Amino acid sequence: MLLVSGALVLHRIAMAIAIRIARRTRTTQDEALLACLFHPLRWIMVALALLWIDDLVDRGDVIADNLVGAIRIVMPLLWGWLVIAIIRFVHGYVDSRSDVAATDNLAARRRRTRAEIMARIATVIVVLVSCGLLLLKIPEVREIGVALVASAGIAGLAFGVAAQPLLKNLVAGMQLVFTEPVRIDDVVVYQGEWGRVEKISLTYIVLKIWDDRRLVIPVAKLLEEPIENWTRETSHLLGTVMIHLDHSADVEKVRTAALDAVRSHRLWDGRAALLQVTDMTAHALELRILMSGRNGSELFDMRCDVRETVLRFISAEMPGALNRSRLALEPMEAA
Numbered sequence: 001m002l003l004v005s006g007a008l009v010l011h012r013i014a015m016a017i018a019i020r021i022a023r024r025t026r027t028t029q030d031e032a033l034l035a036c037l038f039h040p041l042r043w044i045m046v047a048l049a050l051l052w053i054d055d056l057v058d059r060g061d062v063i064a065d066n067l068v069g070a071i072r073i074v075m076p077l078l079w080g081w082l083v084i085a086i087i088r089f090v091h092g093y094v095d096s097r098s099d100v101a102a103t104d105n106l107a108a109r110r111r112r113t114r115a116e117i118m119a120r121i122a123t124v125i126v127v128l129v130s131c132g133l134l135l136l137k138i139p140e141v142r143e144i145g146v147a148l149v150a151s152a153g154i155a156g157l158a159f160g161v162a163a164q165p166l167l168k169n170l171v172a173g174m175q176l177v178f179t180e181p182v183r184i185d186d187v188v189v190y191q192g193e194w195g196r197v198e199k200i201s202l203t204y205i206v207l208k209i210w211d212d213r214r215l216v217i218p219v220a221k222l223l224e225e226p227i228e229n230w231t232r233e234t235s236h237l238l239g240t241v242m243i244h245l246d247h248s249a250d251v252e253k254v255r256t257a258a259l260d261a262v263r264s265h266r267l268w269d270g271r272a273a274l275l276q277v278t279d280m281t282a283h284a285l286e287l288r289i290l291m292s293g294r295n296g297s298e299l300f301d302m303r304c305d306v307r308e309t310v311l312r313f314i315s316a317e318m319p320g321a322l323n324r325s326r327l328a329l330e331p332m333e334a335a
Contacts, residue, residue: 004050094115124202238291240288283325
């Protein structure tokens with residue numbers, strides 16, 4: 001108990017000094033690092049203090065030997081906990097330096113996506129290594145493991161087949177880090193569903209649909225199937241509004257009203273504003289209004305507003321230009 005109390009007091013004093021030093025700096029990241037390391041360091045110091053029992057107690061003490069042996073077995077897990085805390089801090093630091101709410105957030109989305117996936121991969125590796133080191137320190141388990149490996153070829157093959165989908169998604173997740181077909185906060189269309197990439201894990205991606213539904217997509221399936229990414233290089237997009245009018249419509253007046261509606265809109269980014277007659281059928285003229293926006297959400301709102309403004313103008317100023325069907329009635333001959 002004296003060793004444990006001494007380790008806890010020493011930990012408290014060291015952390016208090018470190019926190020006081022951190023508060024005098026301009027950045028808050030050092031305080032965040034200390035918060036992540038606080039609990040792992042506490043128990044590591046307790047474990048290191050208890051290891052001194054081996055030097056303080058006479059050889060042959062069963063209780064002391066068992067306690068020291070148990071601590072040595074647990075030590076890999078404590079060191080793994082410390083490494084995972086550092087990984088969590090680095091991940092949080094990258095997130096804090098990556099503002100996806102900015103207008104041009106391509107670099108921020110790239111950093112957050114890489115940090116998210118790499119942190120998960122590193123955490124899994126640390127857990128596996130820590131558990132492996134723990135098992136190696138137990139002779140009974142090590143012998144059982146050797147016997148199982150020597151006699152379980154068929155079982156190992158069955159496990160490999162069963163784990164194939166998981167391993168496939170893990171490899172696909174690592175591929176996602178370097179190829180970057182999608183990133184966090186990307187606007188994508190997958191199998192007709194429009195939404196934003198909300199979360200990327202090692203095995204699946206969560207797509208937040210525009211109506212607040214969530215679409216969970218396996219990473220391997222996402223890489224194998226075509227996906228429409230609206231923000232692959234930049235968030236700027238082009239959008240269209242299609243209008244069908246009568247052949248007698250004054251296209252120049254409609255063009256003037258449509259371009260004024262686009263250029264005066266608060267969400268227009270100033271890149272593109274155009275009206276063209278794209279088709280003429282036997283029943284109507286097809287007009288396309290082209291406009292540009294900063295991102296998909298703003299562009300959708302702007303398209304709806306421009307469509308409504310142009311329709312209001314045509315109804316008020318050019319009612320004769322509205323699409324109509326014509327019938328030719330011929331007089332019937334008298335019998």
